[in-house]
Amino acid sequence: MAYTGKVLRVNLSTGKAETEALNDKWAKEYLGGKGLSIKYLYEELEPGIDPLSEKNKLVLMTGPITGTIVPNSGKLAVAAKSPATGTILDCSIGGHFAPQLKYAGYDAVIIEGKSNIPVYLFIDDDRVELRSAADMWGKGAHETEHMISDRLGEVVTMAIGQAGENLLPMSCISTELYRQAGRGGIGAVMGSKNLKAVSVRGSKGLKAPDIRKLSAALNKIKKEDTLTEDNMWAYSDGTPMIVDLSQQTGILPTRNFQEGTFDEFEKVNSEAVKAVTKAKKACFACPLACGKYVETGTTRVEGPEYETIALCSSNCGISDLEAVLEFNRLCDDYCLDTISAGNTIAFAMEMTEKGIHDFGIRFGDVEKFLQMPELMSNKEGVGADLSQGVSYLADKYGGKEFAMQVKKLEIPGYEARGSWSMGLAYGTADRGACHLRAWPAAVEAFGDIDPFTIEGKAELVIDMQNDNSVKFSAIFCDFWALSTERMAEILSLILEREVTAEELTTIGDRVYCLARLFNEREGFTRKDDGLPERIHKDELTTGATKGKLLPKDEYDKMLSEYYKIRGWDEDGKVTADKKAALNL
Amino acid sequence: MTVKLQLKGPLKKYANNKDLVEVKLEATPCTLAELLQQFNIPASAISFITVNEQKKGLDAALNGGEAIVMYPRVAGG
Numbered sequence: 001m002a003y004t005g006k007v008l009r010v011n012l013s014t015g016k017a018e019t020e021a022l023n024d025k026w027a028k029e030y031l032g033g034k035g036l037s038i039k040y041l042y043e044e045l046e047p048g049i050d051p052l053s054e055k056n057k058l059v060l061m062t063g064p065i066t067g068t069i070v071p072n073s074g075k076l077a078v079a080a081k082s083p084a085t086g087t088i089l090d091c092s093i094g095g096h097f098a099p100q101l102k103y104a105g106y107d108a109v110i111i112e113g114k115s116n117i118p119v120y121l122f123i124d125d126d127r128v129e130l131r132s133a134a135d136m137w138g139k140g141a142h143e144t145e146h147m148i149s150d151r152l153g154e155v156v157t158m159a160i161g162q163a164g165e166n167l168l169p170m171s172c173i174s175t176e177l178y179r180q181a182g183r184g185g186i187g188a189v190m191g192s193k194n195l196k197a198v199s200v201r202g203s204k205g206l207k208a209p210d211i212r213k214l215s216a217a218l219n220k221i222k223k224e225d226t227l228t229e230d231n232m233w234a235y236s237d238g239t240p241m242i243v244d245l246s247q248q249t250g251i252l253p254t255r256n257f258q259e260g261t262f263d264e265f266e267k268v269n270s271e272a273v274k275a276v277t278k279a280k281k282a283c284f285a286c287p288l289a290c291g292k293y294v295e296t297g298t299t300r301v302e303g304p305e306y307e308t309i310a311l312c313s314s315n316c317g318i319s320d321l322e323a324v325l326e327f328n329r330l331c332d333d334y335c336l337d338t339i340s341a342g343n344t345i346a347f348a349m350e351m352t353e354k355g356i357h358d359f360g361i362r363f364g365d366v367e368k369f370l371q372m373p374e375l376m377s378n379k380e381g382v383g384a385d386l387s388q389g390v391s392y393l394a395d396k397y398g399g400k401e402f403a404m405q406v407k408k409l410e411i412p413g414y415e416a417r418g419s420w421s422m423g424l425a426y427g428t429a430d431r432g433a434c435h436l437r438a439w440p441a442a443v444e445a446f447g448d449i450d451p452f453t454i455e456g457k458a459e460l461v462i463d464m465q466n467d468n469s470v471k472f473s474a475i476f477c478d479f480w481a482l483s484t485e486r487m488a489e490i491l492s493l494i495l496e497r498e499v500t501a502e503e504l505t506t507i508g509d510r511v512y513c514l515a516r517l518f519n520e521r522e523g524f525t526r527k528d529d530g531l532p533e534r535i536h537k538d539e540l541t542t543g544a545t546k547g548k549l550l551p552k553d554e555y556d557k558m559l560s561e562y563y564k565i566r567g568w569d570e571d572g573k574v575t576a577d578k579k580a581a582l583n584l
Numbered sequence: 585m586t587v588k589l590q591l592k593g594p595l596k597k598y599a600n601n602k603d604l605v606e607v608k609l610e611a612t613p614c615t616l617a618e619l620l621q622q623f624n625i626p627a628s629a630i631s632f633i634t635v636n637e638q639k640k641g642l643d644a645a646l647n648g649g650e651a652i653v654m655y656p657r658v659a660g661g
C-alpha cells in the first residue's frame with residue numbers, strides 16, 4: 001500500500017518511457033517526497049550542470065501516505081536543481097495529482113533530457129505518451145489545463161504558463177488552476193525541456209491489508225488531532241488569518257521590508273478576504289479545506305494566500321484588495337511565484353522612489369502593478385529586467401543592501417528583525433530564503449519565546465527543519481500541526497512496521513544534511529548563508545518592532561551554534577562524523 | 585469591572601460569532617487564563633493575547649478597563 005515499487009523514467013530527448021524498480025533502500029532511508037527526490041537527484045545529477053540544460057532532471061515524487069485515506073496526504077514533491085539559486089530545489093504541490101500518479105501505478109516520475117518540440121506528457125496507467133503541445137505553447141496555465149481536459153477527459157494536469165516557457169527564475173508549476181509548486185524557478189525547468197504539461201489518470205487504486213482496522217485508527221486520529229481547535233483556523237480563515245498576527249507583532253513586510261506594519265492591513269486581512277469568499281476547496285483527503293474561492297465584480301481566483309498578501313499588498317504598498325486578487329489570478333495563469341514577483345516589484349519601487357534607478361513604478365501604483373505579471377512573464381519593457389529577480393536587479397543597478405534575498409531567492413512574508421529565528425531559518429534553508437523549511441515565527445513572534453534573543457534559536461530551527469523534512473517526505477500537508485509521534489503512529493500503520501519518532505527525526509536530519517551536501521557540491525558555504533544588510537543595519541520604526549534589527553554579530557553567533565548542533569564545521573560543511581552517523 | 589474582548593478568526597465562535605464583546609469580570613484582579621476559562625477557550629487554540637496592544641502571558645492580571653485581543657493558533661506558514 002505504501003509504495004507501488006515503480007518509478008517511471010521518461011527521456012524527452014529520445015521519447016522513451018521506461019519503468020524501473022523503486023530503490024527500496026533509499027525509500028527506507030528517505031521515505032519519499034522531498035527526501036527521496038533529493039536522493040535521486042544527488043545520485044543522478046552531475047555537479048555544476050546548468051539547471052536549464054537538458055542535463056537537469058525533474059522529479060515528481062509521491063510519499064508512502066500518498067493516495068491513502070490518511071488526512072492531508074494529497075501533496076506531491078517536485079524537485080530539480082534550481083534555476084534561481086543553483087541549489088537543490090524541492091517544491092510541494094497540492095490538489096489531486098499525487099494520488100492519481102500513485103493510482104496509475106507509480107511512486108515517482110523522473111523526466112530527463114529535452115524535447116525538440118513543445119510536448120505534454122500523458123500518463124494513463126500503463127500507457128505513457130508524449131503528445132504535441134504546439135498549440136498550447138504561448139498560452140497560460142489555465143487555458144492549457146482546459147485544452148488538455150477537452151482532449152483527454154477527466155485527468156489531473158500540472159502545467160506551466162508563459163513565465164516557465166520564457167525560463168524565468170521565478171516561474172512556477174500550476175495544477176487545478178490555483179495550486180502551485182511555487183519557488184526557485186521550477187517552472188523554468190519544465191520550460192527548458194519544452195515540456196508544457198504533465199497529465200495523469202490512474203485507475204489502479206491502492207489496497208490496504210485490513211481496511212477496517214486502518215480506517216478505524218485513522219478516524220480516531222482525525223477526530224483527536226485533525227479536526228481540532230488548533231487546526232480550525234485553516235478551515236475558517238486559511239492563511240490570510242496570519243495578516244493580523246504579523247501586523248500585531250510587527251513582522252508584516254511593508255514597502256520592501258522598510259517597515260513591519262501596514263497602516264491599511266484591515267483592507268487585505270482575513271476579514272476582508274472572507275467578505276468576498278464564495279466557496280471553499282480542499283486537496284485530496286483533506287478535511288481542513290484551506291482553499292478559498294473569492295469573487296469580486298472584476299475578478300475570480302482561489303486565494304489569496306498570506307504570502308501573496310504580504311509580498312504583493314503590504315510590501316508593495318497596495319491596499320486595494322481587488323487589485324491584489326487580480327494580480328494573484330494573473331500570476332497563477334502566467335505561473336509566476338507571487339513571493340518572488342511581489343518582492344522584486346517592491347525592490348523596483350524602492351529603487352525608483354530613492355532615485356537610484358527609475359523602473360517607472362512606485363509604492364501603491366495599482367495601474368503599473370497590474371501590468372507587471374504580463375510584462376515580466378513575457379520579458380517585455382521594464383518586465384525584462386524585473387523577470388530576473390531581485391538579486392539580478394541589484395547586481396545590475398545597485399541597492400544590494402536592501403535586495404531582500406538569500407542565495408538569490410526572494411525572502412517571504414516574515415520580517416526577520418522581529419523574529420530572529422526566522423532570520424536563521426532563511427539563512428539555512430536549503431533552497432534559499434524560505435519559510436517552509438522551518439517556521440519558528442509561529443512559536444516565537446506569535447508564541448511565548450522572546451523574538452529578540454539568539455538563545456535556543458539554533459536548536460529550535462533545527463528541530464523544525466528536521467520535522468518538516470519528515471512532513472514533506474511522507475508527505476503530510478504542513479498546515480496540519482501534527483507531532484513527530486503522531487507521524488510515527490500513522491507511518492507505522494501505513495508501512496506496516498513499527499516506526500518511532502526517533503527514527504523519523506534521524507530521517508529528517510539525514511534529508512536536511514543530504515540537501516546541504518548537494519549544495520556544498522555546488523560550491524555553497526557559510527558565505528552564502530548570510531542575510532541582506534538591511535536586516536542588520538536598518539531599524540524598523542513602527543509597531544511592536546520599532547527600533548529593532550538583527551545585529552550581524554548576533555546572527556553570526558546563532559549561525560555558528562546552528563552548525564555545531566547540526567554536526568557541520570565552522571564553514572557550514574557536513575563533517576565526516578556526521579556523514580557516517582547518518583549513513584550519508 | 586469590565587474589559588473589551590476582541591476574538592480573531594475561528595475564536596469568534598466562543599462569543600456567539602461576535603467580533604467584540606464587553607465582558608464583566610467575575611472578580612478582580614482576574615488573569616487572562618481565568619478569562620479563557622470563562623469563555624471555554626482552550627489555551628491550545630491561542631497563539632498570543634494582547635492587553636492594551638502589549639503581548640501578555642496567561643498569568644497577566646486584569647483590573648478592568650483593558651482592551652484584550654486574542655489571536656488564534658496557526659500552523660504551517
Ligand code: SF4
Pocket residue numbers: 072073074094095234281282283284286287288289290291477478479480
Ligand atoms: S490544508 Fe489546504 S493546502 Fe493543506 S491539504 Fe488541505 S486544502 Fe490542501
